[in-house]
Structure formats: C-alpha cells, structure tokens
Amino acid sequence: MSHDEHTHSHGTHSHGAGQPHTHPHDHVHPAEESSPAHVEAIDLIRPDSELSPNGLNRRNFLRASGLLGAGAAAASVFGIADSAAASPVESGAPSRGRENQGGYQWLSGDHHIHTQYSNDAQYRVSDQVRHAAQNGLDWMVITDHGSVAHAKFGVDKVNPDIKVARKNFPDTLVFQGLEWNIPAAEHGTVFVAPGPNEVAVLKQFENSYDGTVNNAGPSTPKNEALAISGLAYLTQAVRQRRVGDALMLANHPSRKGIDSPHEIRAWRDTAPGIAVGFEGAPGHQAGGIKAPGPAGGRGEYDFSPSPDSFAGFPLESYRTWGGFDFMTSTVGGLWDSLLAEGKPWWITANSDSHKVYADWSKNPVDNNADAPWDSAGDTFNNFGRFGDPVYADGIQTANADFWPGYFSRTHVGSTGFNYGAVMSGIRAGRVWVSHGDLIAGLDMRAGVKGKHGPGTALGGKLAVRERETVTLSIKITLADGPNFAQFTPKLNRVDLIVGDILGPNTDRDAFTTPNTKVVKSWDTSKSVGTVTLTYSFPRVDRPFYVRIRGTDANRTAPGYLGAGVDPIGPAIDIVGDADPWADLWFYSNPIFVLTPSPLPYNRAR
Amino acid sequence: MNPATGPVLAIDTPLTTLAEAEHSLFGLGQAVVLPADALVCTHEVRDAAPHYAFSITFSGPVSETLRARLIEYLGDWPMMFDAGPVGSDVPVGSQLAVGVGSDLGVGVSQALDEVRRRAGGRAVRFPGREALTGSLPIAAVLADSAIDRMTLLGGGTIAPDWQLTTRDFVRPRWQQGDLVLAVMPAGSGTVAPFEVPNPTPCCGGH
Incomplete structure (x- = not known):
C-alpha cells in the first residue's frame, strides 16, 4: 500500500462536529457507517451461528458471489458476544453538557481505585470521590482488593459509603467494583452496573472466584480454570439480569509476568463483552520519582521472573516503557497480537490510588490488619475496613500514587451521562487514554473516501469493499491549559500504527505479531489549537486495524522489536528516576477495517 | 574469574x-x-x-x-x-x-x-560476588567476578568505563553458556542490575 497524508493545524478555534472544511486539500469525507448486516457479514471472526438473520443472508449472498473468502467464519468464538450491550440502566439519566466531540460525550474516568476497605490503602470513599470530582473525572470505580475480610465484610460495608457519594457528587458516576485476584494470574477490575443486586453479585463472585479468598494464586491449570468459571459466572449474572451489566479489565498485566498470553486469550474468548481489555498503563505512576520520592519502579513495576511467571516473557516486560505496560507499549507486541486476530481488546489508564504521593495523611494503624483502630477493638480483619486516615505529621514522599484524575485518564466516548452508557462505551472500545492531560480531545474516524457520514469511531469496525480507498481522519484538541503539575503539556509527535488482521491465532501464547508497525509520524511541535491529521489507504486489499499514540517526545528509544517496527517509541523507565510529568503519552484504541477477502491465517490453515 | x-x-x-x-x-x-x-x-x-x-x-x-x-x-x-x-x-x-x-x-x-x-x-x-558492593567500574566487575557480560535492557550499548551501581544486590543468570547480568540505565554513564533487592510488597494478600 502506498499512502499519502498531510498535517495541518488550525488556530485556537476548534471545529464543531459536521462543520464544513474550507481547506484546499483532498479532504476527508468520512463514509457512512456501513449497514450493520454488511459489517456482520464480512466480520470473519464471527461464526455464522452468531450472525443476525440479515447478517447471515448478506454473508451467504457474498459467498455465493465469490466475494467472501472460503475461510469465512471457519474460526469460532463461543460465548455471548455483545449480549450485554443493551443495559437497562442506559436509559433514564439525562445527558449533560460534557465535552461533545464527534457526537459523543467524552467522559473521563478511572476504573482502579482503593479505599480503607483494602488492606494496603487508607482513604475514605468520600476522599477518593471528592478528589476525583475536583480533578474532573466523570466516572470512577471503587475497586478494593479481594480478601477474606473484604468478602466477609467489606463488600457489603463499602456500598452505603458509595451510595452516599453518589448522592453528594451528582456530577461523578461512582461504580462499585472490586479488584479481583484473578486465580493463577494478576489482578483485574470487576464492576457492575448499579442496581439492587450489585453487592450480592460482587459478593458471590468474590467468595467463589477470588484467588486469595479461594487460595488459588499459583499459576496452575486448575486455578486458571477457576478464573474462567468466574468470568462465566459474570456472563450468567448479566444474562439473567441479576445485574444490568458487568465488565472485567485486567490490571497491571505485565507487572509480575503472570498474565500469560493464553490466559488473556481465554478470558477474552470465554466472556466476550465482559472481559474487554487491560490497563495499557498501570497506576502507581509516581513510583519512579527519585529520592526522596518512592525511588522505585514507575507503576511499581520492579519485579522479576518467578516460578509463576510465563517463561516466554523477556526481562524487559517487567518494567514500564514511557509509563505504559510492555504489552501495550511494544508495537507488534502482545496487545497488537490480540488486535491482529480481529477481536476486540481495549486499553485503559488508571490511578490504582492507595496512598498519594506527598499527601499528609496515613493509615491509623500503619495497615496492620490485626491492630485495633478504635476502642471497640475493630480491626481490618474483623471489621472489613481500617479507621479513617490520620494526620501523618509530615509529608509522605514515599507514596507512589496520584489521586484519581490527577495524572491518568481513561476517556470514554459515551452516548449519555449515565452508568450504562459509560459501560457500553468501554465495551465498544470508544476509549483513549492519556497521562498528564497531554491532549484535551481526540476524534479519530475511518471512512471510505467519497462517502459522507461521520465515519467509524474508535473501537469500531468499518466494512469496505475490495479496492476501496479508506481515509483516516484524526482530530486532536491540544491542551489549552495547565495540567495538575501547572504546566501546559506539549504534544510534539503523533505516531500512526497499522497492523494486518490475520485472524484467530492457533498459538494461544503468541505475544508478538509480524505485520504491525509504525507507518507514519507527524511532527506536531508547531501546532496550536486543533490538529487535523489525515492518512489514506488506497485500494485496500486486506483487513487491517489502525491505532495512534502521541507524546511530548521527551524520552524515546527504538521499540523492543526493533527500529524497523517502531523507530522512536517510548523508552524503558529507569527504576529510581522516572519523573512521570516529563514523559507523557496518549494512546488510542484501534479502528478495524474489514474487507471481504479471506483472512491470511484461514487461508494458510 | x-x-x-x-x-x-x-x-x-x-x-x-x-x-x-x-x-x-x-x-x-x-x-x-x-x-x-x-x-x-x-x-x-x-x-x-x-x-x-x-x-x-x-x-x-x-x-x-x-x-x-x-x-x-x-x-x-x-x-x-x-x-x-x-x-x-x-x-x-x-x-x-x-x-x-x-x-x-x-x-x-x-x-x-x-x-x-x-x-x-x-x-x-558466585566467585567475586563479595566485592560487588557500592558503585564499581564495569570493566572491574567483569575482570574480578564470574560475570561474563552484561546486557542493557531497553536498547543501547554499555561503554566499559561506565559504572555499575550494585545496590549491593547482584544476581546474574546463566544464559547460553555465559553468566550474564541484565542491567538497566541508571543515569548518565551508569547502569544498575535489572533485579532490585526489595521489590514492592505484594498487595491484596496475593
């Protein structure tokens, strides 16, 4: 494929959605969304059995016409793809005036936050919500650790605190979730739509499937199977309408090397639409600030291989790169190997806030779970939470976290300001993530050249015919004010990453993919206001996906898979000297472009 | 050695x-x-x-x-x-x-x-380990201990006149016949072992 592209920036104004362009360039005219039936029909990842009647008709027509590869739908996924998409919670709450770009309200949030109901944390729910709201978060998930005390007491007791916070902070959606000790693996956020059974479902899930509660930590086949059962339970809970919706996102996936590629694939394939992604960037982003800071690993990524870790992961995977997890930061790495299968898998960025860097408070009993924190003898272990934080008598510079919304954000393109819409937006992959508020807005669309319409948004699938030309339009609203370090961050470069969709991979432990690389870098250092970037894929002849990232370009290095794949990617973070504010990145989720041609893996096998 | x-x-x-x-x-x-x-x-x-x-x-x-x-x-x-x-x-x-x-x-x-x-x-x-404390020239580490070579994670090459900040915790691994110490950048002209002596205690009782 040859490509043409151009960059231009506008002044300090920004285009409203649908505003006509007046530039003398060959401009993007985003295609209409292809008909749902056609998109289904040529989405070869989905077997015939999963198609709607219209989709199946369309596929059969294409097959009969010879327009669809013989391998179509040879690959099967099981489960309940998208069955949870329609959430009863979605209707009701009125939409509000959030930043509206591309027809969506972009709601920023954080799905990984701890409170005094975690054995290693300290804040009240109201502390976390208050700070999140002040920092401009629209939604957040309270995710205290699964533990015996949490399963017995905490999961119940945190609920009234959350309900009070919902009432006191109406501009912030507060979900109840928990941080699941995934049997045989890392931690993961599990959260549900608010409703009468939110506690009951979470509690039953934790008691039955938490790795700590069930003593199922080691990386054994039996424990891996328990994790799968847990996801099947969540799937059933949604199907049976016990909860309106549920999502699972794997947290800090590379930290200890124990989320093996086949486990991640198994979660995805067991619970499509429920297990939808992982943290592209972990929390604990202050962890690498040099002494007298925590002076550890950024993201608290300072581990090394163990008997429980996946033997194939290189040492490089145990550290963050530009603050991001190796699975995401490596172009052509594990995340790309999942996307190259043509299946959805999304990234997020969160605080993992336990104890905030340079805060002035501390846990009243220094997190001793058996130490009474009141005169009644209540302890974490016998009551399910710690007492409220106390003044620490000194600044706490060894803490490794930021408040929710202070540094990391997960931006979700939402169809309304309500719980269901946020969950649907995450499930749809209409998500981009940022550190240090590097940019203010992103609207990326793919469309067929010459066709009008809004184009396909992040996470979406654009269906095209053979030899049509696809145009990618990227509109970035630059930061127009200071972040929480009180400087206005500068976006100096944007990279476009393109990968072939190869179809389901029979190697379930694959963590690289061959045909994904950076195809274009734009210098945006001179840009102000809104940057519009376009890129053309003429006469496409095979399915592919596109994603972008951008950076202040302060710290760069060739990617792990070589300069030919990623010439100027993020650099590995230095343990003990990683200033997060001086190394900022944003990442988008992908858009898939589907053609009727057979998938290479199907062709080969 | x-x-x-x-x-x-x-x-x-x-x-x-x-x-x-x-x-x-x-x-x-x-x-x-x-x-x-x-x-x-x-x-x-x-x-x-x-x-x-x-x-x-x-x-x-x-x-x-x-x-x-x-x-x-x-x-x-x-x-x-x-x-x-x-x-x-x-x-x-x-x-x-x-x-x-x-x-x-x-x-x-x-x-x-x-x-x-x-x-x-x-x-x-391993032989020479006792002397691997504080900060040492890389050439001296290779000469005076059983470590055969170092690999720098994250790309780039190490100059022999660089320093190794040992953190008093050095754990090389056998790799294709050599005892190899994986190191990471640790400031200008300085590297440190990949493995840290006191990893973050694991949270969540896990």
Whole structure:
C-alpha cells in the first residue's frame, strides 16, 4: 500500500462536529457507517451461528458471489458476544453538557481505585470521590482488593459509603467494583452496573472466584480454570439480569509476568463483552520519582521472573516503557497480537490510588490488619475496613500514587451521562487514554473516501469493499491549559500504527505479531489549537486495524522489536528516576477495517 | 574469574516465593561454610505446583563432612549429587540421590540440567560476588567476578568505563553458556542490575 497524508493545524478555534472544511486539500469525507448486516457479514471472526438473520443472508449472498473468502467464519468464538450491550440502566439519566466531540460525550474516568476497605490503602470513599470530582473525572470505580475480610465484610460495608457519594457528587458516576485476584494470574477490575443486586453479585463472585479468598494464586491449570468459571459466572449474572451489566479489565498485566498470553486469550474468548481489555498503563505512576520520592519502579513495576511467571516473557516486560505496560507499549507486541486476530481488546489508564504521593495523611494503624483502630477493638480483619486516615505529621514522599484524575485518564466516548452508557462505551472500545492531560480531545474516524457520514469511531469496525480507498481522519484538541503539575503539556509527535488482521491465532501464547508497525509520524511541535491529521489507504486489499499514540517526545528509544517496527517509541523507565510529568503519552484504541477477502491465517490453515 | 564446573548438588524445595528462596540460601550460607568458588543458583520450576529449586556447583571434590552438613541443613528436601568432570569422590557421571523422594523432585533434574548446560539458573552466590558492593567500574566487575557480560535492557550499548551501581544486590543468570547480568540505565554513564533487592510488597494478600 502506498499512502499519502498531510498535517495541518488550525488556530485556537476548534471545529464543531459536521462543520464544513474550507481547506484546499483532498479532504476527508468520512463514509457512512456501513449497514450493520454488511459489517456482520464480512466480520470473519464471527461464526455464522452468531450472525443476525440479515447478517447471515448478506454473508451467504457474498459467498455465493465469490466475494467472501472460503475461510469465512471457519474460526469460532463461543460465548455471548455483545449480549450485554443493551443495559437497562442506559436509559433514564439525562445527558449533560460534557465535552461533545464527534457526537459523543467524552467522559473521563478511572476504573482502579482503593479505599480503607483494602488492606494496603487508607482513604475514605468520600476522599477518593471528592478528589476525583475536583480533578474532573466523570466516572470512577471503587475497586478494593479481594480478601477474606473484604468478602466477609467489606463488600457489603463499602456500598452505603458509595451510595452516599453518589448522592453528594451528582456530577461523578461512582461504580462499585472490586479488584479481583484473578486465580493463577494478576489482578483485574470487576464492576457492575448499579442496581439492587450489585453487592450480592460482587459478593458471590468474590467468595467463589477470588484467588486469595479461594487460595488459588499459583499459576496452575486448575486455578486458571477457576478464573474462567468466574468470568462465566459474570456472563450468567448479566444474562439473567441479576445485574444490568458487568465488565472485567485486567490490571497491571505485565507487572509480575503472570498474565500469560493464553490466559488473556481465554478470558477474552470465554466472556466476550465482559472481559474487554487491560490497563495499557498501570497506576502507581509516581513510583519512579527519585529520592526522596518512592525511588522505585514507575507503576511499581520492579519485579522479576518467578516460578509463576510465563517463561516466554523477556526481562524487559517487567518494567514500564514511557509509563505504559510492555504489552501495550511494544508495537507488534502482545496487545497488537490480540488486535491482529480481529477481536476486540481495549486499553485503559488508571490511578490504582492507595496512598498519594506527598499527601499528609496515613493509615491509623500503619495497615496492620490485626491492630485495633478504635476502642471497640475493630480491626481490618474483623471489621472489613481500617479507621479513617490520620494526620501523618509530615509529608509522605514515599507514596507512589496520584489521586484519581490527577495524572491518568481513561476517556470514554459515551452516548449519555449515565452508568450504562459509560459501560457500553468501554465495551465498544470508544476509549483513549492519556497521562498528564497531554491532549484535551481526540476524534479519530475511518471512512471510505467519497462517502459522507461521520465515519467509524474508535473501537469500531468499518466494512469496505475490495479496492476501496479508506481515509483516516484524526482530530486532536491540544491542551489549552495547565495540567495538575501547572504546566501546559506539549504534544510534539503523533505516531500512526497499522497492523494486518490475520485472524484467530492457533498459538494461544503468541505475544508478538509480524505485520504491525509504525507507518507514519507527524511532527506536531508547531501546532496550536486543533490538529487535523489525515492518512489514506488506497485500494485496500486486506483487513487491517489502525491505532495512534502521541507524546511530548521527551524520552524515546527504538521499540523492543526493533527500529524497523517502531523507530522512536517510548523508552524503558529507569527504576529510581522516572519523573512521570516529563514523559507523557496518549494512546488510542484501534479502528478495524474489514474487507471481504479471506483472512491470511484461514487461508494458510 | 571462572565459576566452578565440578560436582553439582541439585535440591528441590517447596518454596514458592523469591523472598523465601533468598532467605533459605542466606541461612545456608550462615550455617555451612562453602568453598569460596562455589556457585549457588535458584531455578524457577514451572510445573503443576510452581516452586524453586537450587543448585550448588563445586570446583572440586566435596568432602563427606561438607556433604553431611549440607544434608543436615537442607533437611528432607529431595536432592542429588551429580559428580562432575573435575575430580571428586564420586565417579564421573554417577549420581547419588539423597533426601526423601517426593513429587517436588522434578526440580532436581531441571536444576541439574540447566546448570550443567549453563542455560538457566540465577546465581545468588558466585566467585567475586563479595566485592560487588557500592558503585564499581564495569570493566572491574567483569575482570574480578564470574560475570561474563552484561546486557542493557531497553536498547543501547554499555561503554566499559561506565559504572555499575550494585545496590549491593547482584544476581546474574546463566544464559547460553555465559553468566550474564541484565542491567538497566541508571543515569548518565551508569547502569544498575535489572533485579532490585526489595521489590514492592505484594498487595491484596496475593
């Protein structure tokens, strides 16, 4: 494929959605969304059995016409793809005036936050919500650790605190979730739509499937199977309408090397639409600030291989790169190997806030779970939470976290300001993530050249015919004010990453993919206001996906898979000297472009 | 400095965490006087019950006294002496199993295989290790210890005049015949070992 592209920036104004362009360039005219039936029909990842009647008709027509590869739908996924998409919670709450770009309200949030109901944390729910709201978060998930005390007491007791916070902070959606000790693996956020059974479902899930509660930590086949059962339970809970919706996102996936590629694939394939992604960037982003800071690993990524870790992961995977997890930061790495299968898998960025860097408070009993924190003898272990934080008598510079919304954000393109819409937006992959508020807005669309319409948004699938030309339009609203370090961050470069969709991979432990690389870098250092970037894929002849990232370009290095794949990617973070504010990145989720041609893996096998 | 290539004592353990493994080997070092050139490694055994195995490689014959002390310290963990090419009191190639057999025994053969082929194993104790404290020129580290080379994670090359900030915790690994120390950038002209001495305590009781 040859490509043409151009960059231009506008002044300090920004285009409203649908505003006509007046530039003398060959401009993007985003295609209409292809008909749902056609998109289904040529989405070869989905077997015939999963198609709607219209989709199946369309596929059969294409097959009969010879327009669809013989391998179509040879690959099967099981489960309940998208069955949870329609959430009863979605209707009701009125939409509000959030930043509206591309027809969506972009709601920023954080799905990984701890409170005094975690054995290693300290804040009240109201502390976390208050700070999140002040920092401009629209939604957040309270995710205290699964533990015996949490399963017995905490999961119940945190609920009234959350309900009070919902009432006191109406501009912030507060979900109840928990941080699941995934049997045989890392931690993961599990959260549900608010409703009468939110506690009951979470509690039953934790008691039955938490790795700590069930003593199922080691990386054994039996424990891996328990994790799968847990996801099947969540799937059933949604199907049976016990909860309106549920999502699972794997947290800090590379930290200890124990989320093996086949486990991640198994979660995805067991619970499509429920297990939808992982943290592209972990929390604990202050962890690498040099002494007298925590002076550890950024993201608290300072581990090394163990008997429980996946033997194939290189040492490089145990550290963050530009603050991001190796699975995401490596172009052509594990995340790309999942996307190259043509299946959805999304990234997020969160605080993992336990104890905030340079805060002035501390846990009243220094997190001793058996130490009474009141005169009644209540302890974490016998009551399910710690007492409220106390003044620490000194600044706490060894803490490794930021408040929710202070540094990391997960931006979700939402169809309304309500719980269901946020969950649907995450499930749809209409998500981009940022550190240090590097940019203010992103609207990326793919469309067929010459066709009008809004184009396909992040996470979406654009269906095209053979030899049509696809145009990618990227509109970035630059930061127009200071972040929480009180400087206005500068976006100096944007990279476009393109990968072939190869179809389901029979190697379930694959963590690289061959045909994904950076195809274009734009210098945006001179840009102000809104940057519009376009890129053309003429006469496409095979399915592919596109994603972008951008950076202040302060710290760069060739990617792990070589300069030919990623010439100027993020650099590995230095343990003990990683200033997060001086190394900022944003990442988008992908858009898939589907053609009727057979998938290479199907062709080969 | 060359590491030992003689008899090997391979030991399986029920230990599942690195902290436990390090603690056990620290205790062994306190309780038993090993020859100065002995090489002590941990091995990750990734089977149905993931755990650690150890190996101790000697340069020469292992006395009955030393062997008895080791067996006494290591208790009833499955272990095996494998006589090496260097002279020993056990005939070349012969093996002597001691300890109590159990289903942890797979670690014995894995540790033996890895250390014999110099293909795996993480060295906790190796010749020259005692001097690896503070900050040292890389050339001196390579000259005065059993470490054969260093690899820099994240790309780039190391100049010989750079410094190694040891953090007093250096754990090279056998890799394709060489004892290799993986290092990371640690400031201008400075690298530090990949492995840190005190990883973040794990949260969530996990």
